[in-house]
Amino acid sequence: MTAVTMIRPRRRVFPGAAGQVGRARLFVGDVLDGCPAAGDAVLLTSELVTNAIAHTASGRGGKVLVTVYRADSRVRVEVKDDGSDQAPVVHRVGEVRESGFGLGLVDLMADRWGHCGGRRGRVVWFMLEWKPDC
Numbered sequence: 775m776t777a778v779t780m781i782r783p784r785r786r787v788f789p790g791a792a793g794q795v796g797r798a799r800l801f802v803g804d805v806l807d808g809c810p811a812a813g814d815a816v817l818l819t820s821e822l823v824t825n826a827i828a829h830t831a832s833g834r835g836g837k838v839l840v841t842v843y844r845a846d847s848r849v850r851v852e853v854k855d856d857g858s859d860q861a862p863v864v865h866r867v868g869e870v871r872e873s874g875f876g877l878g879l880v881d882l883m884a885d886r887w888g889h890c891g892g893r894r895g896r897v898v899w900f901m902l903e904w905k906p907d908c
Contacts, residue, residue, distance in 0.1 A: 781844045788823070788840065790832035790856065798823040798840050805842045806849060811902040814883055815842075815849055821876035822853040822898050830896065831856035847906040848885075852899040859893050 784805045788794040802819045806812035819840065827833040836856035843850040864877045880887050884900035891897055 783841050783843045785839060785841045788838045790827050790830075790834070790836040790838055792824075792827055792833075794838070795820055795823050795827065798838070801840060802842055802851060806844060809844065809849060810904045811849055814902055815851055815900075818880050818883060818900050818902075819851050819853065821879055822851070822900070825862065825876055825898070826853055826855035829860060829862075830858040848901060848903040850899060850901045852897050854891075854895060854897045857891065857893045857895045861892075862889050862896075862898055 784801075786798075786801050788798055788801075799816045799820050803812060803816045806815055809815070823838055823840065826838045830836070832838050832855040839852075839854040841852040841854070843852075862877055864881050880900055883902075885903045887898070887900035889896055889898040
């Protein structure tokens with residue numbers, strides 16, 4: 775069994791406005807500076823925060839909480855929103871749509887992802903892993 779060193783989680787609250795997506799990306803990039811998965815984590819965070827603002831109560835004057843958990847060879851990012859009656863849905867390539875493919879990207883790139891919650895608040899998360907340096 776291998777021991778995992780976990781760095782204390784970092785959290786930041788963002789207003790539920792479109793202009794905050796870039797700030798969330800910068801926050802995750804700063805927390806994961808030097809991490810091999812930082813670029814992917816920033817991209818996937820952007821997708822989740824965008825979804826939270828566009829499809830939940832967070833985008834109607836609410837807030838979004840981004841939490842980053844970093845360990846030796848993995849990172850988990852959680853995006854907590856103010857809730858929605860609609861569950862997150864992955865739209866597959868080939869569907870005729872102008873938007874809505876963000877979770878498909880998360881599904882494709884993340885090692886694992888999921889969500890829990892509902893209309894009173896939801897957390898959507900992803901995990902990225904890499905091989906540690908020998």
